[in-house]
Amino acid sequence: MFDAKLIQKDFPILNRQVHGKRLVYLDNAATTQKPASVIAAEKEYYEQSNSNIHRGIHTLSEEATTQYEGVREKTAAFIGAGSTEGVIFTRNTTEAINLVAWSWARRHLKKGDEVLLTAAEHHSNLVPWQLVARATGAKLQFIPLTPQGELDLKRLDALLSRRTKLVSFTAMSNVLGTITPVKDITRRAHAVGAKVLVDAAQAVPHMPINVQEAACDFLAFSAHKMLGPTGVGVLYGRPELLDTMEPFLGGGDMILEVWRDHSTWNELPWKFEAGTPNISGVVAFGAALNYLNRLGMAAVRQHEKDLTAYALAQLGKDPHVTIYGPRDAERQGGVVSFNYGAIHPHDLGTLLDQEGIAIRAGHHCCQPLMRDYDISGTARASFYVYNTRDDVDALVAAIKKAATVFSGAFS
Ligand code: C6P
Numbered sequence: 001m002f003d004a005k006l007i008q009k010d011f012p013i014l015n016r017q018v019h020g021k022r023l024v025y026l027d028n029a030a031t032t033q034k035p036a037s038v039i040a041a042e043k044e045y046y047e048q049s050n051s052n053i054h055r056g057i058h059t060l061s062e063e064a065t066t067q068y069e070g071v072r073e074k075t076a077a078f079i080g081a082g083s084t085e086g087v088i089f090t091r092n093t094t095e096a097i098n099l100v101a102w103s104w105a106r107r108h109l110k111k112g113d114e115v116l117l118t119a120a121e122h123h124s125n126l127v128p129w130q131l132v133a134r135a136t137g138a139k140l141q142f143i144p145l146t147p148q149g150e151l152d153l154k155r156l157d158a159l160l161s162r163r164t165k166l167v168s169f170t171a172m173s174n175v176l177g178t179i180t181p182v183k184d185i186t187r188r189a190h191a192v193g194a195k196v197l198v199d200a201a202q203a204v205p206h207m208p209i210n211v212q213e214a215a216c217d218f219l220a221f222s223a224h225k226m227l228g229p230t231g232v233g234v235l236y237g238r239p240e241l242l243d244t245m246e247p248f249l250g251g252g253d254m255i256l257e258v259w260r261d262h263s264t265w266n267e268l269p270w271k272f273e274a275g276t277p278n279i280s281g282v283v284a285f286g287a288a289l290n291y292l293n294r295l296g297m298a299a300v301r302q303h304e305k306d307l308t309a310y311a312l313a314q315l316g317k318d319p320h321v322t323i324y325g326p327r328d329a330e331r332q333g334g335v336v337s338f339n340y341g342a343i344h345p346h347d348l349g350t351l352l353d354q355e356g357i358a359i360r361a362g363h364h365c366c367q368p369l370m371r372d373y374d375i376s377g378t379a380r381a382s383f384y385v386y387n388t389r390d391d392v393d394a395l396v397a398a399i400k401k402a403a404t405v406f407s408g409a410f411s
Contacts, residue, residue, distance in 0.1 A: 002299045008386045010291075011034040021356025024391045029335050029382035030173050030360050031224045034288070038227055041287035045280045046054075053142055053279055054270070068279050071286035072269070075234055078289050079219065080210030085239040085268040089232060089277055093201040094124040096220035096235035099248040099272060101128035104218075105166060107246060111137030114163045116194070117142040118151055120173040121311075121370055123365040125199040129168065138165070145372070149176040149325040156188055164194040167317075171203035175310070175364045175378065176325030177335035179203075180280055182214045190215070195241070201225060205384075206304055206333050208297040211236050224279065228288035229322070232281040242268050249274040300385055304334035307383045311336050311392045318396075320403065324378055334383035337364075340399060343406045345379040351402035352379075357395055363372060 007013050011033045012267035016023055024035055053068050072084045081087055090096045109115070119142050131141050136379065141159050144152045146358045151169075160167070167189035172179050182203075186196045195216040203209055204219075211219050218241075223232035237245075247254050247265055251274035256264040265271045292300065309329035315321045320341045326332045327348035340348055349361030362377040363370045370377060381395055 002303050004386055004387075004388045007295075008165050008388075010037070011130055011386055012036055012039070014386060017325060018358070022394075024355075024357040024379040024394045026383065026387065026391060026395060027358045028379065028384040028387075029225070029362045029364075031043040031230065031386045032205070032227050032384050033386070034227055034284075035247050035291055037159055037291060038229065038287045042229060042280050042284040045283045047408070049283075050280070052148065052276055053135070064279055064283075067283045067286070068277070071282050071289070074286055076294070079234075079236055080212050081202065081236055082212055083239065086211075086237050087240060088235040088237065088242075088269045088272045089282055090220075090235050091231055091278070092224070092233035093199060093220045093222045094233070096218075096223040096233050097125055097197065097199065098128050099235055100218050100220075101132050102115075103245040103272070104195070104241070104250045105132045105138075106135055108136040109136040109165055112163060113165045114141050114161070115139070116141045116143065116159055116164050116167045116169075116189070119145045119167045120149075120151075120176060120178065120366065120369055122174055122199065122201070125168055125170060125197075126202075129166075136406065137187070143169070145176075146177075147299065149173070149329075150331065151180060151185075153181070153184070156185065158195065160188060160192045162192055162237075164189065164192055166197060168197040168199065169200070170199040172200075172206065172333045172335075173325070173366075174202050174335065175337050175369055177332035177337070177364050178326055179207075179331055179333055182216065185216060186216050192357065202333060203336070205292075207301040215242055223285040226386070227291055228285035229278075229281040231278045231349070232254060232285050232332060233300055239268055242272070247274065249391045251275045255379075265277050303385060304383050305329045307387055307392065308332060308334050308336065308391050311383070311395070313382060314392055314396045315399075318399070319397075324373060332382050335380060336380040336382075337380045339375065340403060341406070343402070347406070348379045348399070348402055351405060352395070353396035354392070354396050355401065357398050359395070368378055 049063040051064040053065040076084045197219040198216045200221045204221040219236040224230040254274040324337045345361035360380045
């Protein structure tokens with residue numbers, strides 16, 4: 001039985017108060033809190049096994065290497081990767097996407113080619129492609145959204161052509177919560193010969209994802225959005241494709257042999273991991289994966305679905321609240337973006353903070369999407385495994401209280 005109240009006990013930070021109030025943490029799309037087991041794993045690594053990996057022959061180095069590579073196996077199993085060859089540790093989702101932009105796109109794209117994105121992309125899955133377009137002469141295209149904030153897939157066939165070399169899209173919008181039909185888009189993209197990159201920063205932490213079932217070529221996500229530490233990300237790539245790609249960064253560990261004038265490359269996945277990685281972070285990420293495996297990702301999704309349905313219903317009762325996105329927990333992850341009358345989302349966020357409630361306010365690194373909606377930003381509540389209906393009730397009550405401060409803003 002999934003018991004969020006019991007889960008809360010595993011998260012030391014949830015015991016603290018903010019402005020004298022119980023902390024209600026609803027900024028999980030930005031980063032999640034960490035359970036004691038993850039914090040302990042990092043501490044234990046430094047106290048017991050700290051060493052550099054892949055290099056030493058001493059006990060500590062062997063232990064550190066075994067732990068680091070063990071987490072790669074765990075990660076591969078978590079996303080159904082089949083083998084560890086295609087699991088590359090990066091710093092975050094952003095770096096994983098940039099790896100593909102530099103090592104694949106810049107070498108394969110030319111003038112006349114197209115990269116197809118969506119109107120809901122995070123800057124991390126837009127700016128790298130703008131840079132690729134500038135360097136290669138390729139053109140960016142965008143799948144538009146419906147008025148409900150879902151991808152207008154009726155337009156997809158018209159946008160896909162033999163010119164489309166890459167389709168890169170978020171599996172779940174960090175602003176609207178919209179869940180994207182990954183398999184359908186991937187199948188249609190592959191039919192025209194395009195490669196597919198899935199930005200799964202908001203998907204892997206919240207629902208079961210299997211890269212082999214999805215049949216995508218690349219998939220990127222961040223450990224810190226799924227109970228893990230900051231500074232660890234993952235790029236999954238189809239090994240046959242990664243094999244054909246040049247390294248992203250050059251340096252130690254990614255080479256096989258080095259001469260003065262040239263080098264040869266290490267095997268996958270190490271070809272793409274130059275220099276000393278975030279070993280302690282990866283080890284702690286292993287503890288985060290253990291935690292999520294114990295809960296079960298289907299149960300995590302179900303919990304967030306219930307909470308999102310409740311939040312949509314409670315917030316929807318207030319006529320001054322404008323909610324953006326599908327407003328349907330079946331088609332939406334645990335993210336609810338809204339505005340309250342004419343109150344600026346930053347002002348609302350500041351007043352909610354006074355009540356101990358942490359939300360995010362602003363453009364959420366999606367400025368083009370904000371322009372499409374003709375707004376400067378939204379307030380955003382985003383949920384995770386330790387959130388409860390009490391948290392949603394606290395949010396709704398605090399919004400009502402904040403509204404009294406701004407009573408002129410929505411009359
Ligand atoms: N979105 C949010 O508050 P990094 O920073 O590299 O770990 O993740 C980038 C990123 C990429 N794609 C999507 C869909 C994302 O949501 C994010 C991070 C956070 O919405 C921080 S801006």
